[in-house]
Amino acid sequence: MKLFVCIDDTDNYDSIGTGELLENMMGEAAIKGLAKIGFTVRYQLYIHDDIPYTSHNSSMCCTAEVKDREVFTGFCEDYLENNSAEGSDPGLCILTDASEIDYTSLIEFGKSAQSEVLTKEAACKMAEKFGKDIHLSEHGGTGSGIIGALAGAALRAGKEEGRIKGKLQPLSGKTDWTASEFASVFGVQRFVDEEGNEITDNISIRFVHPTKLLYSKGLITSVIINEGGLLMLKPKIKKNREKR
Amino acid sequence: MTNWTIKDGKSIFTGGKDSYKAAVQTAESCPSFSEDCEDELFCSDAVSCYNCRYRRWTTESFECIKRRQK
Numbered sequence: 001m002k003l004f005v006c007i008d009d010t011d012n013y014d015s016i017g018t019g020e021l022l023e024n025m026m027g028e029a030a031i032k033g034l035a036k037i038g039f040t041v042r043y044q045l046y047i048h049d050d051i052p053y054t055s056h057n058s059s060m061c062c063t064a065e066v067k068d069r070e071v072f073t074g075f076c077e078d079y080l081e082n083n084s085a086e087g088s089d090p091g092l093c094i095l096t097d098a099s100e101i102d103y104t105s106l107i108e109f110g111k112s113a114q115s116e117v118l119t120k121e122a123a124c125k126m127a128e129k130f131g132k133d134i135h136l137s138e139h140g141g142t143g144s145g146i147i148g149a150l151a152g153a154a155l156r157a158g159k160e161e162g163r164i165k166g167k168l169q170p171l172s173g174k175t176d177w178t179a180s181e182f183a184s185v186f187g188v189q190r191f192v193d194e195e196g197n198e199i200t201d202n203i204s205i206r207f208v209h210p211t212k213l214l215y216s217k218g219l220i221t222s223v224i225i226n227e228g229g230l231l232m233l234k235p236k237i238k239k240n241r242e243k244r
Numbered sequence: 245m246t247n248w249t250i251k252d253g254k255s256i257f258t259g260g261k262d263s264y265k266a267a268v269q270t271a272e273s274c275p276s277f278s279e280d281c282e283d284e285l286f287c288s289d290a291v292s293c294y295n296c297r298y299r300r301w302t303t304e305s306f307e308c309i310k311r312r313q314k
Contacts, residue, residue: 017283019283047302048303049302055284055300055301056298056301058284163283165283167282235288237286
């Protein structure tokens with residue numbers, strides 16, 4: 001069975017972040033033979049004073065393939081109970097990944113979490129509509145993390161755009177690639193320019209700075225920038241434009 | 245010149261999200277600076293309030309959590 005797994009509000013200012021906790025949790029699940037895990041996508045949720053996020057209000061969602069959903073869910077619940085940071089408000093969402101499910105209303109919920117202040121009640125009401133296909137649970141504090149957890153799973157189910165956790169490092173000794181070579185080595189499925197226009201030609205690209213991948217239109221995507229006529233992988237963090 | 249304004253008891257950076265030089269200068273003299281996790285780094289300056297784990301983003305800028313606690 002394929003699943004989307006999302007957690008939120010598990011951290012405090014001095015703990016590891018929620019993304020790292022998710023990776024640790026999934027890594028342990030994999031070691032125990034409970035799940036095969038996919039990559040993690042970060043979704044930016046709404047920045048607003050009325051939302052009790054720690055520092056950036058992002059939600060992290062990964063995919064998993066499990067044999068026994070009940071056992072896997074129990075493991076995740078126990079993991080969050082035992083490893084979430086003091087003072088945090090953890091929430092867990094496990095959503096079935098299946099083509100026959102109509103996620104439309106859920107995706108709308110996820111998108112609204114990127115532009116509105118939502119409530120736990122709204123999250124629970126939405127989750128109820130999906131019955132056994134959604135597990136949504138609180139694990140301490142106010143439990144308000146269920147809002148972001150549900151939103152993150154919803155956005156992932158909707159193939160909405162987010163950043164893939166982690167980065168690609170340039171390989172020593174090789175800076176110039178064709179798009180097809182790069183795609184083959186790094187698992188990239190799509191190239192776009194900075195405006196989001198798809199690049200389909202087998203262009204030559206330079207890879208000299210760490211770069212991040214996007215999850216966009218359901219595909220692992222690299223962003224290509226044009227630096228004075230040279231096509232390059234977009235650096236993972238933006239260069240400062242301010243004059244010094 | 246101070247880079248902070250107090251709003252509802254919170255210290256908000258007056259430079260918004262595009263004052264890299266001020267964010268670097270402030271972080272370099274701050275004993276509490278601590279780099280955030282890799283996925284949340286904002287700019288290419290190693291030491292910058294924009295990359296600090298103790299900044300809480302707001303719509304226009306960020307709040308310094310360490311200054312709130314002082």
